Amino acid sequence: MKSVTAPTARLARHAALAGSLALLPLTVACGGIGDDEASPDGRKSKSPAISAQQAQVVAPAKVEVIAGLTGCEVKIRVDADELREGICHTKDGDYLITTFPEEKYQQTWLDSISPYQGTYLVGTRWVVSAQPKMLNRFRTKLGGDVVHVTGTGPTAAPSAS
Template sequence: MRMTRPMLAGAGAVAALVLAGCGSSGDAAAKVPPTATGSLESLAADVRCKPNIQTDADTIRQAICTAPAGRFVLATFSTDRGQREWINEAKDYGGYYLVGRKWVAVGDDGTVTALRGTLGGDVEIGTDHHAHSGHRS
């Protein structure tokens, strides 16, 4: 039986998916809970933080939190688009972003990693400007 190019491409994609699953232990994924949902207050309560509200608008609510995991900014959004626009702009400043559905927590690497163990979500990393901060002689 001779395979055509589209069939080979499809078979290659399936093989890549199967092999990708074989190489990982699955432990890291097993430790991340389903992504939390809810209001800013309920998310803060999940990580044992009393939020210090900084912005309380229709489109965004933002607070500073200090929790056992560390100090971080927690923001909730009224729309997915508003959240993505905010993250895209904020990432220019660097940092670590734990992203859930219509919420984001921003802090250092250790804090975001600890929060992920409770809130789930995906980690995104902002732009690293350290290489660009040097002065030329």
């Protein structure tokens, strides 16, 4: 005869696992240095102190989290259902950080930039647009892949017709 408690216990374990996995992003996102806390070197910090590995756990990372990892205070310029985009102004140069709530929105965005030339750092539902030298430095902090877009749009040369 089969025990009735075995499926119930298994269901309870699955529910507990699902609940703890659902809380993991909140735990990681809330950790780190707050506005009033000093970093180990004594400086005050407004950006969260988390690692790239932790940022990937919360994927898609928030614009503010990526900005903190790259060392800037971001100014949000687009806050839409399909994407969030922020701009960073630093002494080394300006760059954009774009995050997407779903993979399909990121793919649409990547498809839409194909007519233009550029180099981008592409991660899990996020993209950083900057000068290649900055992207290589960011890659060590954020992960992702450096993607070169060669441009497939119309040329300026007249056609031979």
